[in-house]
Amino acid sequence: MVLNVITAIISYLIGSINFSVILSKKIAGFDVREKGSGNAGSTNMLRSVGKKAAALTLICDILKGIIAILIAMFIGWIFNVENKSLLVQISGIAVVIGHTFPIFFGFKGGKGVATSLGILIMTNWQIGLICLVFGIVLIILTRMVSLGSCTAAVLFPVLTLFITENYIVTQGSGYFIYSIILAVIVLFNHRSNIKRILEGKENKISFKK
Numbered sequence: 012m013v014l015n016v017i018t019a020i021i022s023y024l025i026g027s028i029n030f031s032v033i034l035s036k037k038i039a040g041f042d043v044r045e046k047g048s049g050n051a052g053s054t055n056m057l058r059s060v061g062k063k064a065a066a067l068t069l070i071c072d073i074l075k076g077i078i079a080i081l082i083a084m085f086i087g088w089i090f091n092v093e094n095k096s097l098l099v100q101i102s103g104i105a106v107v108i109g110h111t112f113p114i115f116f117g118f119k120g121g122k123g124v125a126t127s128l129g130i131l132i133m134t135n136w137q138i139g140l141i142c143l144v145f146g147i148v149l150i151i152l153t154r155m156v157s158l159g160s161c162t163a164a165v166l167f168p169v170l171t172l173f174i175t176e177n178y179i180v181t182q183g184s185g186y187f188i189y190s191i192i193l194a195v196i197v198l199f200n201h202r203s204n205i206k207r208i209l210e211g212k213e214n215k216i217s218f219k220k
Contacts, residue, residue: 014086014087014090014092014098015097015098015101017086018082018083018086018098018101018102018105019101019102019105020105021079021082021102022079022082022083022101022102022103022105022106022109023105023106023108023109023114024109024114025075025078025079025082025106025109026075026079026105026106026107026108026109026110026111026113026120026126027109027110027112027113027114027115027116027120028075028113028115029051029110029113029115029116029120029121030067030068030071030072031043031051031052031053031055031056031068031072031121032044032051032116034056034060034064034067034068034071035056035059035060035064038060038061038064039059039060039064043055043056043059043060044119046058046059047059048214050121050122051113051116051119051120051121052068052072052121052122052124052125053065053066053068053069053072053121053124053125054156054216056068057216058216068125069125072110072121072125072126072129073125073126073128073129073132074129075106075110075126075129076103076106076107076125076126076127076128076129076130076131076132076133077129077130077132077133078129079102079103079105079106079129079130080099080102080103080129080130080133080134080179081133082102083095083098083099083101083102084098084099084179084180086098087099087180095180096178096180096181096185096186097185099133099134099179099180100185100186100189103127103130103134103189103193104189104192104193104196106126106130107123107126107127107130107193107196107197108196110123110126111123111196111200121200122160122197122200122201123196123197123200124160124163124164124197127164127193127196127197128142128143130193131143131167133179134178134179134186134189135171135174135177135178135179135186136177137174137176137177138167138170138171138174138177141166141170142163142164142166142167142170143163145159145162145163145166146159146160146162146163147159149162149163150216153215154215154216154217155208155213155214155215155216156216157201157204157205157207157208157213158204158208158213160197160201161197161198161201161204161205164193164194164197164198165194165198167190167193167194168187168190168191168194170190171186171187171190172187
């Protein structure tokens with residue numbers, strides 16, 4: 012129980028390091044949450060700061076998910092935890108919550124897509140790559156990042172029902188419930204986007220700029 016709590020706290024704190032806010036202030040001299048959609052994520056960085064800042068934010072946010080899972084695995088290995096998959100799941104959920112509600116930045120963060128991608132790749136690289144490719148294709152076809160992100164999030168639980176190999180650790184399993192929780196968090200964070208999609212008013216990105 013103590014190790015579970017420690018893992019959750021560490022992962023949450025990692026998630027709370029909001030690179031979009033840090034980089035936007037450093038590069039452009041303003042808080043990205045004060046511009047565009049008000050979201051502290053890669054898409055708003057793209058629109059408000061630029062491509063390089065958005066790419067750097069994306070990479071850093073993905074790395075947060077990867078690092079959090081690696082730390083969970085390290086804790087499980089050092090202390091010889093029997094149910095290592097539970098540590099992985101706690102870490103994954105906590106780091107996304109930290110990204111969404113960062114303690115260092117007034118609990119106003121991003122939507123957790125990039126960090127979730129890092130988690131997916133670490134949890135099961137096969138599922139992670141499928142969700143990534145599916146999301147990218149949908150974004151290219153519709154030019155709506157939110158639609159690709161939400162659909163990929165929903166695809167995650169579906170894939171866990173059919174793919175039983177390539178998980179980072181299998182002791183304890185339970186990845187289906189874990190995947191549903193992550194999907195719900197991402198969908199909840201995109202609730203305003205989903206509303207605009209249904210109304211046909213969602214913002215679209217341009218690949219020409």
